[in-house]
Amino acid sequence: MVIYLDNNATTQIDPIVLQTMLPYLSDFYGNPSSMHRFGGQVGAALQDARAQVAELLGAETTEIVFNSCGSEGNNTAIHAALAAQPEKRHIVTTAVEHPAILNVCKHLEKKGYTVTYLSVDGRGQLDLMEVEAAITGGTALVTTMYANNETGVIFPVEQIGAIAKECGATFHVDAVQAVGKIPINLKNSTIDLLTLSGHKLHAPKGIGALYIRRGFRFRSFILGGHQERGRRAGTPNVASIVALGKAAEIAQQHLQTLDSSNPLNNPERQLRDLLEQQILATIPNCAVNGGGTHRLPNTTNIGFKYIEGEAILFMLDKHSICASSGSACSSGSLDPSHVLTAMGLPYTILHGSIRFSLSRFTTETDIQQVLTVLPTIVEKLRAMSPFNSDDSTWLQSRTLTPTPT
């Protein structure tokens, strides 16, 4: 039995969602654009799904455009924002965005755009003063994430949006990690464009949506047919859209049951807090990265000093526990996570950081199992490590040479 604590990477498809989508992979294969009832009934299902997603976001159905994934949503949003105000050549984003934002920005810098990357503090938080100083009348786009995928730290998006609005910039929010986990209401929001991805909220992979505020002068990124009111060409991925609709409906119901009562009365948050507190209590020399901030209820990122993240993951894997790490070795690149690096965390913690991300399917048994095996794993790896105190000098003596500018 797998203990899946990597829900910020992807989630299991909710069995009800799967049941709902299956008929659209078999019986109801018509094209929703067709002029016959067989296709028309599929079109009706798309409209229902659109209403379900709109409902989750507090949006109108015409504001929802289905697409293929979060990366497409982010690329489309940036493209649309720049096309809306072509005379402005400045973008404001943060240093801790997903690559689907950062790499687009880097590409645009080569094309002559100027990009400001806002910094974060040691707990992963933005400084609103810095935001205010960065955004000017020449800023075409402000794009920030709603919540960070690695630490779960939530950004004050409405306050950032208010500053963006004052300067006439388009405001895009990458809400891939937030949608379905915390309540979002775009009705009176400053957000113009918002990205979400299905597989982060128990729908399948390969489906996403972009929220486009009514009245925003949107130019489409993928040209072709008139699907999605001409805003995203391509025959709709019907079964997955139906699935995303159902997943949104279930997430909405789930959030409502939590909202009515005390915010602490959230089983996901309670299990996360249990995991976090017990780890801190039983394992010495570890710290919560981004701890003590406004965070997603499902995410915790813990740095274990003096050991390396990939090794911890492989040890956990032996117990069928799935988590992820921001260490260099687990990423496939030589650099550790850009998010933890931007937070200025010491290398002793950086390389040994593990993210546990829960879902509504996580049980207390899962958490107890982690708490049972983790102390032994950390102890075993620390026994192997030549490094066991912040005072040992030799390992720290060769620090990174600053990059020549």
Add this chain to the structure above:
Amino acid sequence: MWDYSEKVLDLFYNPVNQGAIADPNEPDVAVVFGEVGSIACGDALRLHLKIQQSTEIIQDARFQTFGCTSAIASSSALTEIIKQKTLDEALHITNKDIADYLGGLPEAKMHCSVMGQEALEAAIYKYRGIEVEQHDDDDGTLICACYGISEPRIRRVIIENDLTTVEQVTNYVKAGGGCGSCLAGIEDLLIEVQQERVALSQRVTAEVAATPLSPIQKINLIQQVLTEEVRPILLADGGDIELYDVSGDVVKVSLKGACGGCESSTVTLKNSIETKLRSRVSPTLTVVEA
């Protein structure tokens, strides 16, 4: 997920020889350790050796590693490889030997095996009283400032592992994996090493040419010249040539196709083939038709 071999996973989950070695303070026994890496780089290894001084045999080896799955497995593998070897034998161990012992490593993880080889070298140099820093920076400019990688280290992995691309160098020693400003420098080194290799093989050819050929070498060289230099020209004219026999300095060939019935075939033989063979193989050769 990394595609690790069974051996890597086995040595990671069940590492052998981990820990330090206490100095027993016995006569004829020395205990030293070598260190490479740093917490900043994301991996570090401290390798402990117990050496019998009279024979220079490594009696015991232990490791302490901060690093990923393959770093730990590489360290453990290294200790197994070097036990009971003499220091001179151990110095001949390359990172490739470590990787081979593990049944291979993913290319992006080859630097773990390099770390093992470097720690071994560091420990032995320390025992012998050679300053590792000096060795490292001998004629060594620092190529990669981010990871502190000098030219000799990059040269060594290029040569020992037959590397041909900058990406491979980054995978093996991390150089170029940081800010990327040294990528062109690494490329220059690759070209340099390749040119040195070409020069070396030309020198070997020249030396071989200076010594008299044995009959077999002579026949092989005749065959090679005919195949590579003569035959293409004849083929272009619709003819062909085959080596029939070599007896002393007489080379018998059979001519086919257009050449065989051609009146000028004798001239062709005499003029081109003989000249070619005389200049390339031996000035005393004559060519006849079989």
